[in-house]
Amino acid sequence: MSGFLDDTPPAQLTVEQLRERVTGFAGQITALTARFLELLGELDERGGWGGEGISSCAHWLAWRTGMSIRTAQEHVRVARALPGLPLLREEFATGRLTYSKARALTRVATPEREAELVNFARSASATQVEKLVRSMRHLDRETAEREAGHIESSGQWKWHLDGTLSVTLRLNPLDGARLLAGAVRAEYERTRVAGDGDVPRDALKPPTELVDPAAAGEMTAAQQRDLWRHVPHNIAPAMVAMADTVHGVVDIPEIAPGAEIVVHTFADNNSEGDGDAALSDPHLDGGPALAEIEVDEAQCGAAEREVTKNKRGAVLSWGRKRRQPTAAMIRAIFNRDAGCAHPGCGRTRHLHAHHVRDWDRHDGPTDMDNLIMLCSTHHRALHRGRFAIRALGDQQFSFHRTDGSLIETAPAVAIPDDWEPDPQIAPDATATVGGGRLDLGYTTEVLYAIWRLKAEQPAAA
Structure with missing residues (x-):
């Protein structure tokens, strides 16, 4: 050998x-x-x-x-x-x-x-x-x-080296009919000209209609053909139009789509009154109490509002939001970090803007030198002490293990010193x-x- x-x-x-x-x-x-x-x-x-x-x-x-x-x-x-x-x-x-x-x-x-x-x-x-x-x-x-x-029904998608996207769908009959009916409506919307009517409001409903056979028999053959004559042979433009429609009418947050978490914290845990004692610990809005480490995690990148209540729970004052990164700042951090900044992660969904130096206890500033983007997994691990982040200035950060050693972006890979080829192969x-x-x-x-x-x-x- x-x-x-x-x-x-x-x-x-x-x-x-x-x-x-x-x-x-x-x-x-x-x-x-x-x-x-x-x-x-x-x-x-x-x-x-x-x-x-x-x-x-x-x-x-x-x-x-x-x-x-x-x-x-x-x-x-x-x-x-x-x-x-x-x-x-x-x-x-x-x-x-x-x-x-x-x-x-x-x-x-x-x-x-x-x-x-x-x-x-x-x-x-x-x-x-x-x-x-x-x-x-x-x-x-x-x-x-x-x-x-x-x-x-199932589907797959794949990006190609030339920058194009392939989408493959295998739909059951009913889902297939829904897709084609949606394509007809999207193609109408995409290609209509002056004088064509608006798409009715019920166009956003599932395009399924049960037809009475007796009533259907009264339709002429030409009318029946017209039901499907506008399904385009190339449905790609219609599919893109459908996506644009959804993108335009459905509003979602820029980060962590669909998630808005409200946490109630209390500056004075010695509150009086019937019911205040049960709510003296930090808790989710209408939900269970939270541990201190969970509150720290939730406060990163979140807004805080000081609300004053009397002993009966009535709101006396509703303070202004503070310490929340602006939308422009969030976009800048996201573009800078290109997703989760932890070495080797790269996730781009469900991200949190984390204050490296805590703004609540240590007066950490809400600026680009102190904010970093982390995915939910790494954000939680950070607050649980699995690793640490150091702000180096000029929007540079380093990641460290619990023993202080640096977490490398790409660890070196080496052949073990004691490895020899297997002579039996x-x-x-x-x-x-x-x-x-x-x-x-x-x-x-x-x-x-x-x-x-x-x-x-x-x-x-």
């Missing part, structure tokens, strides 16, 4: 030597990936990824190893699936099934299906395995929908045996026939 680790410049190697090293390293990478996922699964099982506001094992993995969050999520998914698939795990660990194949198979493999799928994957390319898995997921979904008696372990064109229909038919027979055997016995 030493030949795979030498430092000979690639230009000095023969083509045959290059081939040997490329395939040899592929086997080692596969086996090491299997071991990596085994360790990751154990770490996930023990919850060893927590601390410092980390919200999930995938979140920790992405930050600690420099992976994208989607790649980390996929690694965690595979790591969780492998313990229940011992045969697949063994083939993966010996390098005979690559990560690409193992990743695809874990989407559909079960203990009952595992043997046949692994046998197929040994002699198929990764592309063919992916094609089979896609077909199986489609067949399994159709079977589940047929057994359930209904179809669940064959140099050609990942080489595909067999190959050829995949007859997808025949393959799926055979596999499902085998699984039906296996399922019937216990019943026959």
